[in-house]
Amino acid sequence: MIRALAIAALALFASACALLPGADQPQQLQQLSSWQVQGKLSVRNSSDSVTGYMTWKQDGDRYNLFVSGPLGQGSSRLSGDRQHASLTLPDQDTPMQAANAEQLLYEQLGWSIPVAGLPYWIKGMAAPDSQAAEQRDNYGLLAELQQDGWTISYKRYQQYQGVWLPGLIKLTGYDYKLTLAINDWTLYD
Template structure:
């Protein structure tokens, strides 16, 4: 390689790296965590897959969250096998495929345990999906060089994050993997809509 070509290649690489760095978040971990706390009204669309000791399934996900009110709708291919979990801080409703009416309980955790046999902290995943530990308990967190949460352990669950993008000034993950107690949940988020 000639000297001018080497110099041009080096300049190109430096410019490319500089451009990539410009699209990464600036600021420390606390700053990014504080910003996520402001985000309370949002919607995500994408796919969700679940692996249990006995089964596995993938569906299309549409999740709307406004403070403590939530509506999580999961549909199988071609809209078959639709499941809906909705509620607020006082009650929750679950509709599974084949049910004529939803079942209700005081919490989504109670519904999941009663009808699906899953002991899963449903009320906390609204924080986890944003890339943030739940404020209701201690967490062990690991951040990348940009101050974005890359992994976390809370309540015995391990959560891994990737594919971050900037939406309305917030850095939100596009892939969230939750595992623990022989369960694996994967949220592959295609679209974030932020209303805050």
């Protein structure tokens, strides 16, 4: 009887360990280049506050972020890649264009949002092009990241197709607070 309990306990422990992030987690995140998230996005600064439902699709360098207000009202779309960005705001037929998303958002909305770093930060990893300070939780997952003047806090990780991805991300910096509450990840890689 004791032997059977010991074997059952060992099997339970082994299956629980399989659910924890492995040493290959950083490599899995680097290889993850095509994905989609759905959830809520909130952007706040001292003079403005915007909240909406988001669908963000990333395919390599190409991104497409669709944000809509309650009941689909006031939808906006930001799309592009490293060389080009396009922004369509509510009640506009013609998208506005710029060389990059940061420039476009600043010109059109007065916002300084780090769009280039977001595809990395949303996955729970530092962007590769600048220095970063990381704090990890007891499972080795990113708990807090400081990069490019931003502090990014991670909560509520969930496993999707063998990869641990954040469900709640809070970014603060440059008088801005962004919150991404992710309900669902779809991985295409």
